[in-house]
Amino acid sequence: MINTVIEWSKNNNMELHENKFEVVSYPLNESKIMRELPFYSETVQYSTPGGVIITPQNTVRDLGVYISGDRKWRTQIDKTAEAxxxxxxWVLSAFHDRSVNVMLALYKSMVRSRLEYCCPVWNPTHIGEIQRLENVQRSFTRRIQGCKELTYWERLKKLNLMSLQRRRERYCIVHVWKILNDLAPNDIGICFQQNMRLGIKAEIPAINKKSQMSVRADYDRTFRIRAAQLFNLLPANLRSIKKLDSFKIDLGKVLEQYPDTPPVPGYTTTNDNSLLSWRRTHPMQLSCA
Known part of the structure; x- marks a missing residue:
């Protein structure tokens, strides 16, 4: 595949810097012992026409997102939380005004934006990873005037904020709606079906049952599956809205009907706070009216 790209570049009078190429591979059905053998790297490395040897890396950075060969997003989440x-x-040291309006403006523009870059792609489902991101917002909101003595869940209500987890799921839903209405490219092949009773729904493709367990677990956590499941939770009349602004307004009204109690160390939660979990444990007749 890489050699095809190199050949295409030559045919189009382009020169690629082969020494800067990086490759990440996704090994399947191979034991850890096998991958640790000295000769294993030779079976997965590439050799370009120019004689450059490219060995697969554990993690590569593509458009600001860290992609790992183990199909996990641990590196991306760690880097995001740290940044x-x-x-x-820096914000807390440079600005001494702790009033609600000033702090929220600084947080939303300078901190939260870093926590949400391309988040539908790497949206975590593991509790520890959710908490690692949520702790940034938890720590910052505690510094806001009048919020120090409140619990994190109470601060979210007082400040009219969603948890970062809930906002990521909202982004996923909005993106599926954009795909449905041709406002975003359908590069992952989401299909939709029209049902007379249930309205427009995103199809959930089945995975090959012969796939290894780790692949099946990762497949269930991908954007292609979880975003479609989240979109299908919405009332039929909301899924059929054609204007983006109207959709976002009514989506906000629906999300307000779900509790937003993100997992926090030391707190006992009903579930993992995902919309999917709330719908299973607390079925509700949702409405966007």
Whole structure:
């Protein structure tokens, strides 16, 4: 595949810097012992026409997102949380006004934006990773005037903020709606079906049952599956809205009907706070009216 790209560049009078190429591979059905053998790297490395040897890396950075060969997003989440923490520390040291309006404006523009870059792609489902991101917002909001003595859940209500987890799921839903209405490219092949009773719904493709367990677990956590499931939770009349602004307004009204109690160390939660979990444990007749 890489050699095809190189050949295409030559045919189009382009020159690629082969020494800067990086490759990440996704090994399947191979034991850890096998991957640790000395000769294993030779079976997965590439050799370009120019004689450059490219060995697969554990993690590569593509458009600001860290992609790992183990199909996990741990590196991306760690880097994101660390960058946001540093920015939050700078904001708190540079600005001494702790009033609600000033602090929220600084937080939303300079800190939260870092926590949400491309988040539908790497949206975590593991509690520890959710908490690592949520702790940045938890720590910052505690510094806001009048919020120090409140619990994190109470601060979210007082400040009219969503948890970062809830906002990521909202982004996923909005993106699926944009795909449905041709406002975003459908590069992952989401299909929709029209049902007379249930309205427009995103299809959930089945995975090959012969796939190894780790692949099946990762598949269930991908954007392609979870975003479609989240979109299908919405009332039929909301899914059929054609204007983006109207959709976002009514989506906000629906999300307000769900509790927003993100997992926090030391707190007992009903579930993992995902919209999917709330719908299973607390079925509700949702309405966007």
């Amino acid at each position: 946001a923490k540093k920015m939050a520390a």
